[in-house]
Amino acid sequence: MSKVRSALTIAGTDPSGGAGIQADLKSFQEREVYGMSVVTSVVAQNTLGVTDIHNLPVSFIEKQLQSVFSDIEPNAVKTGMIATVDMMEVIAEILKKQSVHYVIDPVMVAKSGHNLMEEPSRKTIRDVLIPLASVVTPNVPEAEILVDFTITNTEDAKRAAKVIVEELGAKAAVVKGGHLTGEAIDVLYDKQDYHFFKSERTNTKHTHGTGCTFSAVITAELAKGKSIVEAVAIAKQFITDAIHYTLGIGKGNGPTNHWGYRLKSLPNQGGE
Numbered sequence: 001m002s003k004v005r006s007a008l009t010i011a012g013t014d015p016s017g018g019a020g021i022q023a024d025l026k027s028f029q030e031r032e033v034y035g036m037s038v039v040t041s042v043v044a045q046n047t048l049g050v051t052d053i054h055n056l057p058v059s060f061i062e063k064q065l066q067s068v069f070s071d072i073e074p075n076a077v078k079t080g081m082i083a084t085v086d087m088m089e090v091i092a093e094i095l096k097k098q099s100v101h102y103v104i105d106p107v108m109v110a111k112s113g114h115n116l117m118e119e120p121s122r123k124t125i126r127d128v129l130i131p132l133a134s135v136v137t138p139n140v141p142e143a144e145i146l147v148d149f150t151i152t153n154t155e156d157a158k159r160a161a162k163v164i165v166e167e168l169g170a171k172a173a174v175v176k177g178g179h180l181t182g183e184a185i186d187v188l189y190d191k192q193d194y195h196f197f198k199s200e201r202t203n204t205k206h207t208h209g210t211g212c213t214f215s216a217v218i219t220a221e222l223a224k225g226k227s228i229v230e231a232v233a234i235a236k237q238f239i240t241d242a243i244h245y246t247l248g249i250g251k252g253n254g255p256t257n258h259w260g261y262r263l264k265s266l267p268n269q270g271g272e
């Protein structure tokens with residue numbers, strides 16, 4: 001059998017390349033995993049925000065999934081933006097039949113404030129998709145919706161990660177600290193222990209697609225056989241460098257630098 005490892009992202013698009021499917025495929029490539037993608041919604045967006053969303057018909061999403069799974073079985077799958085209940089149900093039916101790692105980035109609202117998930121889907125992601133997940137990676141506002149309490153510090157984040165695992169049924173959860181203050185601390189709970197992943201907070205507005213990139217790297221590392229703790233540690237280092245070595249492009253909240261980790265020993269290559 002081929003030693004090539006592959007990962008599939010099921011998500012929305014970002015034509016400006018910083019978030020969604022485009023960010024996921026760049027991350028898979030950087031982590032040397034063969035990347036595949038199923039588009040759920042085509043999104044007109046850039047670093048300034050979202051102007052329109054075109055949801056693909058559910059039957060067409062199903063056909064794309066069948067095209068992938070009948071040919072190249074991925075070693076790991078991630079989902080990002082899934083706008084509607086119907087889309088979630090079709091994706092769940094197909095993923096239930098696979099024994100692959102499944103990472104959920106429960107994308108709800110874009111950084112620019114635009115809704116990427118219809119309101120009723122919040123219940124479906126919790127009831128139907130999260131029980132199938134190896135890892136769920138909410139940011140603070142998403143975790144607050146999933147667990148229904150306010151998160152203002154790392155203690156609250158710990159409690160939320162535990163609820164997502166023990167009450168909602170995921171194998172593990174990482175509550176990301178990008179939206180809190182002070183050091184950027186992500187909290188992983190995996191049924192046995194808490195693990196903390198810390199970095200300095202970079203003072204930048206260029207954080208478009210950080211969550212997409214972070215969860216895509218976790219997916220790539222799980223596809224290669226890494227443990228959840230190892231995968232999250234690599235993703236944290238990857239996103240820290242991708243934010244630090246900013247590209248400084250775009251008129252709004254710019255994208256991160258997917259090859260930032262390769263510049264680690266070099267001076268900052270530019271941007272603000």
Ligand SMILES: Nc1ncnc2c1ncn2[C@@H]1O[C@H](COP(=O)(O)OP(=O)(O)OP(=O)(O)O)[C@@H](O)[C@H]1O
Nearest residue numbers: 139176177178179184201202207208209210211212
């Ligand atoms: N300013 C920052 N400096 C360092 N790390 C950061 C910063 N902002 C976010 N991070 C890290 O980036 C990752 C993504 O976190 P964040 O909470 O921003 O996700 P998100 O809101 O889902 O992202 P997005 O919605 O842009 O895709 C986490 O590992 C977090 O700690």
Ligand SMILES: Cc1ncc(COP(=O)(O)O)c(N)n1
Nearest residue numbers: 012013019020110111208209
């Ligand atoms: C298709 C898609 N998926 C996810 C995000 C979240 O990224 P951000 O919160 O940085 O806008 C996005 N903007 N677009």
